[in-house]
Amino acid sequence: MSDWIDIAALDDVPQRGARIVKTHSGCVAVFRTSADEVFALNNSCPHKGGPLSEGIVHGASVTCPLHNWVFSLETGHAQGADDGKVATYPAKVENGRILLDKATLNQRIVA
Amino acid sequence: MKQKLIIIGAGMATGRALETLLDAAPDAYDVTLFNAEPRGNYNRIMLSPVLAGDKTYAEIETHDALWYAEKCVTCRFGEKLASINRVAKTVTAQNGDVLAYDKLMFGTGSNPFIIPLPGHDLEGVIAYRDLEDTERMMGLGPVSKCVVIGGGLLGLEAAAGMAARGVDVTVVHIMGHLMERQLDEAAGYLLRRALVDKGITIKCSANSKEILGKDGHVRALLLDDGTELPCDLLVMAVGIRPNVALASEAGLAVGCGIHVDDQMVTSDADILAVGECVEHDGAIFGLVAPLYDQARVAAKTLLGEHAIFVQKELSTKLKVTGCDLFSAGDFADGDGREDIVFRDPARGVYRRLVIENDVVIGAVMYGDTADSNWFFGLIRERTDIAEMRDTLIFGPAYQGGTPLDPLTAVAALSRDAEICGCNGICKGQIEDAIVAGAGDLAAIKATTKASASCGTCTGLVEQVLAVTLGDDFVLPAAASICACTDMTHEDVRRMIKSQRLTSMPAVWQECGWKTSCGCHVCRPALNFYLLADWPLEYQDDPQSRFINERKHANIQKDGTFSVVPRMWGGITTPDELRAIADAADKYAVPTVKVTGGQRIDLLGVKGEDLPAIWADLNAAGMVSGHAYSKGLRTVKTCVGTDHCRFGTQDSTGLGIKLEKTLWGSWTPHKLKLGVSGCPRNCAEATCKDIGIVCVDSGYQISIGGAAGMDVRETELLVQVVTEQETIDVIKAITQAYRENARYLDRIYKWMGKVGMDWIKERVVEDLEERAALVDRFELSQTIYRRDPWADHVRDKLQSYQPLGNFALEAAE
Numbered sequence: 001m002s003d004w005i006d007i008a009a010l011d012d013v014p015q016r017g018a019r020i021v022k023t024h025s026g027c028v029a030v031f032r033t034s035a036d037e038v039f040a041l042n043n044s045c046p047h048k049g050g051p052l053s054e055g056i057v058h059g060a061s062v063t064c065p066l067h068n069w070v071f072s073l074e075t076g077h078a079q080g081a082d083d084g085k086v087a088t089y090p091a092k093v094e095n096g097r098i099l100l101d102k103a104t105l106n107q108r109i110v111a
Numbered sequence: 112m113k114q115k116l117i118i119i120g121a122g123m124a125t126g127r128a129l130e131t132l133l134d135a136a137p138d139a140y141d142v143t144l145f146n147a148e149p150r151g152n153y154n155r156i157m158l159s160p161v162l163a164g165d166k167t168y169a170e171i172e173t174h175d176a177l178w179y180a181e182k183c184v185t186c187r188f189g190e191k192l193a194s195i196n197r198v199a200k201t202v203t204a205q206n207g208d209v210l211a212y213d214k215l216m217f218g219t220g221s222n223p224f225i226i227p228l229p230g231h232d233l234e235g236v237i238a239y240r241d242l243e244d245t246e247r248m249m250g251l252g253p254v255s256k257c258v259v260i261g262g263g264l265l266g267l268e269a270a271a272g273m274a275a276r277g278v279d280v281t282v283v284h285i286m287g288h289l290m291e292r293q294l295d296e297a298a299g300y301l302l303r304r305a306l307v308d309k310g311i312t313i314k315c316s317a318n319s320k321e322i323l324g325k326d327g328h329v330r331a332l333l334l335d336d337g338t339e340l341p342c343d344l345l346v347m348a349v350g351i352r353p354n355v356a357l358a359s360e361a362g363l364a365v366g367c368g369i370h371v372d373d374q375m376v377t378s379d380a381d382i383l384a385v386g387e388c389v390e391h392d393g394a395i396f397g398l399v400a401p402l403y404d405q406a407r408v409a410a411k412t413l414l415g416e417h418a419i420f421v422q423k424e425l426s427t428k429l430k431v432t433g434c435d436l437f438s439a440g441d442f443a444d445g446d447g448r449e450d451i452v453f454r455d456p457a458r459g460v461y462r463r464l465v466i467e468n469d470v471v472i473g474a475v476m477y478g479d480t481a482d483s484n485w486f487f488g489l490i491r492e493r494t495d496i497a498e499m500r501d502t503l504i505f506g507p508a509y510q511g512g513t514p515l516d517p518l519t520a521v522a523a524l525s526r527d528a529e530i531c532g533c534n535g536i537c538k539g540q541i542e543d544a545i546v547a548g549a550g551d552l553a554a555i556k557a558t559t560k561a562s563a564s565c566g567t568c569t570g571l572v573e574q575v576l577a578v579t580l581g582d583d584f585v586l587p588a589a590a591s592i593c594a595c596t597d598m599t600h601e602d603v604r605r606m607i608k609s610q611r612l613t614s615m616p617a618v619w620q621e622c623g624w625k626t627s628c629g630c631h632v633c634r635p636a637l638n639f640y641l642l643a644d645w646p647l648e649y650q651d652d653p654q655s656r657f658i659n660e661r662k663h664a665n666i667q668k669d670g671t672f673s674v675v676p677r678m679w680g681g682i683t684t685p686d687e688l689r690a691i692a693d694a695a696d697k698y699a700v701p702t703v704k705v706t707g708g709q710r711i712d713l714l715g716v717k718g719e720d721l722p723a724i725w726a727d728l729n730a731a732g733m734v735s736g737h738a739y740s741k742g743l744r745t746v747k748t749c750v751g752t753d754h755c756r757f758g759t760q761d762s763t764g765l766g767i768k769l770e771k772t773l774w775g776s777w778t779p780h781k782l783k784l785g786v787s788g789c790p791r792n793c794a795e796a797t798c799k800d801i802g803i804v805c806v807d808s809g810y811q812i813s814i815g816g817a818a819g820m821d822v823r824e825t826e827l828l829v830q831v832v833t834e835q836e837t838i839d840v841i842k843a844i845t846q847a848y849r850e851n852a853r854y855l856d857r858i859y860k861w862m863g864k865v866g867m868d869w870i871k872e873r874v875v876e877d878l879e880e881r882a883a884l885v886d887r888f889e890l891s892q893t894i895y896r897r898d899p900w901a902d903h904v905r906d907k908l909q910s911y912q913p914l915g916n917f918a919l920e921a922a923e
Contacts, residue, residue: 019910
């Protein structure tokens with residue numbers, strides 16, 4: 001069963017943009033698509049550690065700002081010819097608030 | 112001994128019949144061809160592109176005088192026949208010549224229907240039928256007014272063509288919506304909206320009462336509600352009627368058209384008829400595909416071979432300049448008929464299927480007609496759709512679970528699936544041509560005529576090529592911007608300007624983007640194009656900018672940023688240097704470096720510290736150096752006359768002036784300038800995008816240098832006398848580059864495409880154009896010549912901070 005933490009208002013993240021949540025073991029990037037879906041992924045590109053939250057968001061994908069690797073926000077998998085995966089975390093929007101799953105976030109906090 | 116064949120009418124049907132006949136048996140007949148129009152055969156359906164200015168007559172001519180001469184066809188152009196004597200088997204020409212025939216073929220086509228309104232015989236009332244009519248419309252000046260009666264395909268093509276030429280056009284249509292025979296109301300509405308957007312006035316449910324004239328020339332159309340529509344030309348495009356007068360006088364069986372049997376033979380065994388003048392099994396014909404079928408059958412009949420003409424289910428795929436329409440079958444409402452309708456108002460897409468007993472009997476599509484062939488196949492083959500009803504409306508991609516590769520879909524088409532509607536060419540014919548050696552699109556066009564007319568099937572033809580030839584065929588791709596679109600940068604720039612597209616969704620819609628919101632490749636390009644063309648209307652979209660421009664700092668490999676304040680013309684002061692040193696201390700900047708562009712780079716600043724360091728630098732009077740931007744970077748200078756014993760002009764002063772004028776402006780790629788005070792060129796101005804070398808007599812302005820991945824020397828654009836003229840030329844060249852270059856092309860790349868002469872013409876020779884470019888540049892600068900650091904410190908502080916910090920929580 002999920003236990004959700006209220007992180008911020010949906011509007012705190014720009015459409016087709018991202019903000020980060022800091023944890024003890026690095027940052028989680030919280031993305032908002034143009035359709036107002038929200039996704040949470042590890043902020044670090046598996047290629048060379050690029051901050052994915054700074055990338056361009058298109059459809060349900062993000063392009064890493066360092067070397068243009070493209071990742072699915074839904075699965076975390078690299079798209080196209082590239083091979084790699086970013087960890088994804090449960091995220092949802094309720095009543096205009098962004099909620100992340102407490103358990104997965106806690107794991108990162110204590111890690 | 113050769114038989115004598117006389118053909119009446121040089122239209123598309125007789126042209127095709129003659130071609131088929133002569134290819135098969137060049138010596139079977141002595142052919143004489145009469146034509147009322149003073150010319151040979153041209154592709155009548157291409158008159159619209161001629162009217163719109165997309166093609167010339169020469170390009171739509173299918174058989175010129177030379178062709179006839181080569182084939183030994185006697186041509187009597189501009190001549191009508193007076194009569195036919197079937198007993199004597201002779202024809203009499205208008206000049207009294209009597210010619211004998213063994214076989215006679217009618218291809219007299221149809222006449223435009225002219226409504227006998229009062230005033231219909233006034234000068235300036237025309238139909239839209241032949242080249243003369245087209246030329247009349249093309250002759251209208253851009254301030255003229257024209258009324259088109261008839262909101263069918265022909266009328267709308269005439270209207271769209273004239274509107275494209277700047278004519279003020281009103282379409283008057285008697286029915287409640289446009290193209291009511293092909294489209295239902297909803298699709299008619301979308302079409303109307305698209306035409307209104309093109310500046311055409313549409314009046315539906317409008318009854319014409321009288322055509323008003325002055326001195327024998329049309330001046331207005333009067334509607335029965337009293338409305339008067341002034342016009343210089345009135346085009347009647349309300350329909351056509353088979354031209355049967357001559358056949359009827361000759362005593363042939365005639366109904367609406369000349370009666371023919373399955374072999375295209377009339378009630379006289381030696382007389383054939385093809386084309387729009389024909390009535391076959393109760394039907395008459397206006398589209399090209401069945402005409403060509405008839406032509407082939409007639410040719411075979413003339414050769415004594417057996418062939419029969421079969422009427423096929425017809426579809427209409429229309430391109431009324433930029434509106435994608437498709438209709439096929441029967442789409443009237445009725446008992447026992449059900450509708451499936453799909454609308455996407457945002458994309459202007461509409462699809463409707465009419466279903467009876469689990470069979471699709473009609474389809475209307477607007478805005479997205481990519482799947483039309485597939486739907487048309489369902490109609491023709493009367494496929495039972497019960498199984499796929501749920502997803503039917505979404506098209507073939509959604510049948511059977513996974514989306515189909517378009518090539519798979521083409522591979523799955525049967526050999527008799529029609530590919531080219533204009534010419535009635537099916538897949539099998541194209542495959543045969545490929546097997547016979549036609550290896551590319553041009554060869555297919557030449558050997559089968561497929562895609563040689565309106566061209567909407569070109570993609571399909573290429574796919575048939577790809578499927579048949581496999582790896583031997585490479586789809587010719589004019590490089591598109593990215594996978595979201597098939598359009599090139601240049602096409603999109605043209606669309607943005609010509610269609611006045613002022614937002615990204617408008618571009619996605621009008622240019623048919625295949626993704627919902629673009630990607631990291633096209634969005635930054637579109638964002639630039641829109642702000643360059645519509646500085647006042649367009650709102651810059653930070654989410655479509657690369658991180659450097661979104662955050663106004665350069666991202667480094669570890670995710671930190673570098674900050675470069677502007678140093679105008681390379682000049683700084685002890686106070687500025689102290690402020691930079693203080694900032695470096697305060698924000699623990701690990702590296703301080705002098706850049707190649709005469710500035711100081713603070714490397715390794717944390718993202719969340721950016722607004723604070725900017726605020727400090729702002730407080731010391733410094734602004735962003737745009738070291739991160741596709742925009743003006745630096746103006747490198749030498750010391751010039753102030754200190755140098757060789758300096759001829761104040762190069763530092765000019766550099767500062769230029770930087771203060773140009774800073775903040777966005778450009779297709781980074782823009783670097785250099786100003787050297789003498790030909791010793793200490794500022795290395797001749798490898799900058801724009802370089803100025805001061806000489807005794809003035810300023811040499813050269814462009815197109817680079818010292819990046821390519822190293823290039825500038826080329827001289829012009830030498831001018833005054834500093835002011837130098838600044839004006841540079842503003843003009845910058846604006847011309849902004850307005851015309853492809854995103855991510857440096858000036859030298861753009862120069863390579865348009866040529867130095869093209870640029871010179873605009874910014875050097877044409878002083879009016881130069882002034883207009885300068886004005887547009889200044890207009891844009893009223894929005895963009897500002898410090899983004901200050902803006903972000905004021906408005907966007909929050910966005911630089913994390914949403915939450917659970918690292919602190921853990922530490923506690």
